[in-house]
Amino acid sequence: MRHTMPKTALLLAGSALFAATGAQADRADWPQNFTVGTASQGGTYFVYGSGWANFIADELGLSGGGEVTGGPTQNLALVHSGDMAFGLTTMGPAADAMNGESPLAPGLVMDNVCALFPMYETPFSITALSSSGIESISDIPDGARIGFGPAASTSDTYFPAMLETLGVNFERRNGGWSDLGGQLQDGLLDVIAFAAGIPLPAVSQLEVQTDVNIIPFSDEELATVLEAYPVAEFAIPASTYTTLTEDSQVVSMWNFAMAGCDLPEDFVYEVTKATMENNDRMRSIHRSAETTIPENVVHNTVLPFHPGAARWYAENGYEIDDSLIK
Incomplete structure (x- = not known):
């Protein structure tokens, strides 16, 4: 006796086969x-x-x-x-x-x-000892010794250029963050300028041992840097560091x-x-x-x-x- 499939079942089977074939075809040029x-x-x-x-x-x-x-x-x-x-x-x-x-x-x-x-985002931020009197980017003195992190890092590549654009003249220093934090505390550096995830352990450690200033960008400085570099506006939340009493306006790179x-x-x-x-x-x-x-x-x-x-x-x-x- 010959069995026949109902027309609706045939249609459904055909649709399933078409869908499977379509899915297979869609992936035919995908990498394995x-x-x-x-x-x-x-x-x-x-x-x-x-x-x-x-x-x-x-x-x-x-x-x-x-x-x-x-x-x-x-x-x-x-x-x-x-x-x-x-x-x-x-x-x-x-x-x-x-x-x-x-x-x-x-x-x-x-x-x-x-x-x-x-x-x-990777935020860019600047820290100085409170005893230095540096409270803003415009306060950074000519010839300041600035630690920019490991050589050829994102921080070392872009932060010096940003500060030059903002008219800061400096001596460039490199090293690991904990080492640079120690140099700042010992008076061998005037500023550390870093692009790294927050909170940066080196800054948190400094806060425990001494008084620091975490320096924001002014509105004008922010606008200048946003125009010149592939960065975005960023606020370091006040809760990130004990030093901060309000969010700190900086820039970040996505x-x-x-x-x-x-x-x-x-x-x-x-x-x-x-x-x-x-x-x-x-x-x-x-x-x-x-x-x-x-x-x-x-x-x-x-x-x-x-x-x-x-x-x-x-x-x-x-x-x-x-x-x-x-």
Whole structure:
């Protein structure tokens, strides 16, 4: 006896087959695995990037992981060349790479790098001993000895330039933060100027041992720096340090995740969707992901957005100017 399938069942089976085939076709050009360029092991970039890679790999059924690199500047070069699918960077090195001014490849415009999503901010802040009488940037005396953190760090790359723009003349010193904090306390430095996560242990330690001034940017200084550098306005909450009685107005540099612009649009759309729609999961990877939310997409004005990422933002009501989409 011949069995026949009801017409509705045939239609449903056909639809399921079509959907499965469509899904298969959509993923046909997806990479089978991917790597995320992070930075040195143990740092925020490594923890954040490796955790995010594992999350995306699980979510999309792929193989992926974070990889130790030299950090933001090298990540731009690795993503541009296609050696890595994804990477983490800050807006300063990104602007340099887009202008052909990367120290790793002078003259090479890295135009195969596209923005994905905002990560978190790295604030720039200035500290001096209260006994110095330095209470504002304009109080910093000519020839002041300023510690800018480790050589070639984001802090050392951008903070000296910002202070020069604001008319400060100084002697530049480098070193680890705890070492520079000790030098400040011993009178070997006049100021420490850092770009790092807050609270900075070196400053917290100084507060315990002596009186310090945590120096804000004036409104005019803030406007000048915002105009000249790829930074955003930031307020260090008064609760960060015992010295502060009110929020301290400074600037910060945003960190963004990026992708190779030639990655498939559907793939990058799904990566962006998973990241932007699961902030609880992102915060469980690293607490700094509290700001890994679509509202902060406005803080990238440097890298073009990948069309796949831009599509997710557009569908969810976050407008990106056409000039900022690859």
